Amino acid sequence: MFVEERIKLFVALGERLNSLTNDAKQELFVLAHNGNSWFTEESVKLALEGIGEFLKKDSLENWLSQYDLKEVSPKRIGVIAAGNIPLVGFHDVMTVLLSGHHLMIKPSSDDTFLMKYVLNLLGDIDSRIVERYSIVERLNEADAYIATGSDNSARYFKHYFKDKPNVIRANRTSVAVLTGEESPEELEALGQDVFKYFGLGCRNVSKLLIPSSFDLSRLLDTWEGYAAVGDHHKYRNNYDYNKSIYLVNREPHLDNGFVLLRESPDLVSPISVLYYSRFNSTADIEEFLANQKEKIQCVVGKNYIPFGQAQCPKVDDYADGVDTMAFLSSL
Template sequence: MLLNDRIKSFETLGIRLKNLSEEELEELCLGAKNENAWFVDDNIKLALDGVGLFLNKTNLESWLGSYQINAVNPKKIGVIAAGNIPLVGFHDVMCVLLSGHYLMIKMSSKDGVLMRFVLEELFKIEPKYKPQVTFVERMNEADAFIATGSDNTARYFEYYFKDKPNVIRRNRTSVAVLTGKETAEDFRNLGHDIFQYYGLGCRNVSKVFVPKDYNFSPFLDALKPYEPIIHHHKYRNNYDYNKSIYLVNSEPFLDTEFLMVRESEDLVSPISVLYYQEYSDNKMLVSYLNDNADKIQCVVGADDDQIPFGQAQQPGVSDYADGVDTMAFLTGLS
């Protein structure tokens, strides 16, 4: 297929995903929830909307214009998809197919229903994709790899794929920087970054940096609309477990009855917990963030170089996971 044909097919896919019937969406959500209890209807719809948002001709043409896609020599690309949030592996799938390579995908056992649905819809739109995609459990025949997993699995991937070109992603999280000048609306928007997908994504804020002697009351008061999150049984189990640990160990924490806020120098907090760390010097904070850049996906805040409050889970088509340009990797294979 010519690149223009590929772009058109993905644009049509975006339109299709945004116009699913109520019956189709209900059936899809039911299947996805049976596979993964974290995948509630609202989060599935949010993921589908996010995919549909950047699958338009203008976005795709602008993004792909800086790559030498027509010069690509097609290879078999093995993709090991994550499954922590709905359709989190779609961007890798899209990159492989738009770049003209063959896709060998090992789907996550936690996100197989949604990914297979989206690919089957793409096959209906453009049947030429079907022989270009293989669903696999092992990918010994792949020429290059894109793999996403934990820090532990990344070490395995590095060993297993060491002799072939690869992109290997590890654990990452996101943070927010508060200055004390935020409004109640800023805090409510930050709540989206904390609670969307139950905090399971690498773009979810798991830690906030606050000025010394920070008053948390306005912040926590503004988060009250998110209280219903506690009614999800898996989230509640995490909340109860972590709270019991803190109480048994006599560890200090703030409690809203649906979120605990605890001081820690760690970056990644457990589900239902938000870490905080005080700062007194902006230069030291910037230095800390730079030193830990390989562990941080997003920095949310009010500065121009930070992601605005509430937009951490709204990546654009060129916002690559771990900051690694996937399309440059794919188009650079020889």
């Protein structure tokens, strides 16, 4: 398949996903939730809408025009996909297939159904693509690797795949920078960056950088509209557990019934908890961001990613800032 045909295939995939009947969507939501109870109807909808933005013809053509995607002798690209949010590994799948290489994917056990569903749709649209991917349990025969996992698994991947070209991703999270001058609408939008996908994604904000005088009660009041996250049993279990620990240990914190705000120098907070640190100057904030650069996926705030947009990456917003298409086109 020529690159123009591959682009056409993925545009057709976007159209197919957008045209699913209500009955088909409901069946998809139920089966995805059965495979992973974090994958609620809302979460799967959000993921599909995000993928739909990737798969617009102009978006794909503008993205791929930056690369020399000449027809190559296909290499076998082993992809170890994450599964923390629905179809989080789709971008890697799309990038490998659009590059013209052969995809060898090991889906996350937490996101097997949706990944197979999308691959099957591609095969239904154009059966030739079936020859360009395989779903595997072991990746020993791959020529290059793209792997996403925890800090511990990333160390293992780097050791195990050290003799082959690779892109290895570890834990990252996102932060928000507040000035104290945010409008109620901006603070409400920040709630989307915190609570979408229950805070499970690397683009979810888990840390606030705030002025020393910032009144955190403004956030708790503004975020009442997100209280429904606390109805999810797994989220509620995390909230109850963390709250009990803070109460037993008499650790200062703020609580609005579904999220706990705690001052901490740490970057990554537990589910249902949002860490914050107070700063006296913009220079201190910039120093913090520079020191944590390797662990931060994105920064939300004025002069950064707009509030509410952390979970709306463009097709060329690469995870960890590593250009995977450039990596694949260089093989």
